[in-house]
Amino acid sequence: MSPTTSETLTDWLSYIERLHPHTIEMGLARVREVYQRLAIEFAMPVITVGGTNGKGSTCAMLESILMRAGYRVGLYTSPHLIRFNERARLCGEIVADDALTDSFALVEAARGDIQLTYFEFTTLAVLKLFADAGLDAVILEVGLGGRLDAVNLVDADVAIVTSIDIDHTDYLGDTREQIGFEKAGIFRTGRTAICGDPRPPQSLIDHAMEIGTDLWLFGRDFNYSGDKQQWNFAGRGQRRSSLGYPSLRGANQLLNASAALAALEALRNRLPVGAQEVRTGLVMVELPGRFxxxxxxxxxxxxxxxxxxxxxxxxxxxxxxxxxxxxxxxxxxxxxxxxxxxxxxxxxxxxxxxxxxxxxxxxxxxxxxxxxxxxxxxxxxxxxxxxxxxxxxxxxxxxxxxxxxxxxxxxxxxxxxxxxxxxxxxxxxxxxxxxxxxx
The missing domain is CATH 3.90.190.20 (Mur ligase, C-terminal domain)
Structure with a gap:
């Protein structure tokens, strides 16, 4: 028996965990069918963020900057640290239990006899919640890989791949070229594709060019420079000078910040952001568990x-x-x-x-x-x-x-x-x- 909307979030999560015999099942056919039944549509700009490392930091910076600019933002990340609710944030606040259980009930009613994994079920619920929430922008962190991840159901306006390295070899392959192809699966024809890895695999570049994306590469289309006090971003047609360092500590955070600013440059006609909002957003960003x-x-x-x-x-x-x-x-x-x-x-x-x-x-x-x-x-x-x-x-x-x-x-x-x-x-x-x- 499936839970009712009056059941607790814990009851729902326990039920969802039992629905599928495997934690991971690659492929989008099953989850796409339920996605279509739910009639999920995004009227607002969507940014997807994939990569081996740096996804969470990049998502957090994008959310922080856009919120300082006054936009209503939805952010989906995984996994969580303490509470499942951490995965879904609306305007900087984690989503309440009842909003999640209501959305779970919609997915349960739509799936019929289709088996969904825990990640697929919960991702669909969050996507439905965001699509119907009247937001100005949505940021989605890709869970595993890219091409066959449930988040990849969404045709993002901008897709970012932060870095490519060896991980999840059982599912993605054991070389950077194989993994790069899987990560590049989040790119879309005619839309902006950003790669923040200074050494992108050729497979990623080839796929982006083959499907006709607007490919932005670090070092060619955007970069950063700076000293111990401040740093500067340079994109194709936009420069951000005298920026404070992100509050997230670590050696790679300027790479992540540059990819985020490149995405905002690509979307500047739809989501304009001022210099002060960028500065404040970077200084105020928070993300537990990253150095x-x-x-x-x-x-x-x-x-x-x-x-x-x-x-x-x-x-x-x-x-x-x-x-x-x-x-x-x-x-x-x-x-x-x-x-x-x-x-x-x-x-x-x-x-x-x-x-x-x-x-x-x-x-x-x-x-x-x-x-x-x-x-x-x-x-x-x-x-x-x-x-x-x-x-x-x-x-x-x-x-x-x-x-x-x-x-x-x-x-x-x-x-x-x-x-x-x-x-x-x-x-x-x-x-x-x-x-x-x-x-």
Whole structure:
């Protein structure tokens, strides 16, 4: 029995999880049929954002700038950290439970006997919600790949591919050329296609040209320059000077910001944005879990880096932080990720590894992570070696508590890997704050 509109969001999500035997089933035929039955149409400009890394940051910058310009904006991202509602934002606010359950009920009524995965079902619900909300602009983060992702049902006015690297090889291929073709699947004939990767695969360029897009490449059609104080953007016909750095920290944020500004240049006749709105939007943007440095001592860094490309960026960002006596890692990962590649990028930055199980069948166990670290030659070199360690834990909260108990005020704790790792630590910190406030 399907839930009714009076059922809770938790009931609906539990029901949706059971609808399909697989978490992922590539292909758009089933979900397109339901999309058409729902008569989803977007009268406002739509921007889709795909890529291996940098999608969330780019989406957040676009939302922040457009909202400062006074536009009503819908933003869809995935996955969430703590609450499902985080995936859908209307005018900067997460969507309420009842709005989601009402939209779930519409999808349930429209699908008939068509099986949908959790992501497909919930994506359709959010798309229907946004299409009917009277918005000025919609920003959609692509979930996995591009060509066969449910978000790709929408013919976006501007499609951005932020970066291309090796990830999700079981579904997308194991080379940048194969993955680039899949990412380029979000481009549309006669519309703007933006690639923010400085080294785009030829497959992406070839596909964009073959289908007749208006292709914007970083370094050719747009770029940035700057110093330690400010930076400048240059597009095809628009320049943005004396910009403050985005509040999102990290080495690649100017690439992401440049792609976002290129998209806004392409849409400037429909969504004009002033210089001050761009400056304020970049300075005020927020996105939890992307090289998020928490206040206090020891320093705590939250980063959902879960593939080698993202781990390399995290390593560079850690290097830029300055001296810390010891670095503790709280690390949990899914077993289908390139865990060895992630470890290789960070091996020289981590002294003490606190590896954790995660509450998902796809997760690597803490013991498996420890075995990979030992195989990479990490960990204490002798019983007397107190400067290196590898410990295993049942939950991210336990791993974080251990790291916090051992770290000194001049040390730092890097929480990274799966979204579930970061979410577990965020939840533990919030629970700790609640206990303190009730005492």
């Amino acid at each position: 998020q440095v928490l206040p206090g001592r020891p320093s705590v860094i939250l980063d959902v880096a879960h593939n080698p490309h993202a781990a390399a960026t995290l390593a560079q960002n850690l290097d830029n932080m300055g001296f810390h006596a010891y670095t503790y890692a709280v690390f949990g990962a899914l077993h289908d990720k390139d865990i060895d590649g992630v470890i290789a990028q960070l091996r020289d930055r981590i002294d003490h590894w606190c590896v954790t199980d995660l509450p998902l069948p796809r997760a690597a166990t803490a013991l498996q992570l420890k075995e990979k670290l030992l195989a990479a030659g990490l960990g204490p070199q002798s019983v007397a070696d107190k400067d290196k360690s590898i410990e295993i834990f049942a939950t991210p909260a336990d791993a974080y508590a251990n790291a916090l108990s051992r770290a000194g005020e001049n040390d730092r704790i890097a929480v990274f890997g799966s979204f579930l790792t970061v979410a577990g630590v965020i939840a533990a910190r919030e629970a700790g704050k609640s206990r303190k406030s009730s005492d």
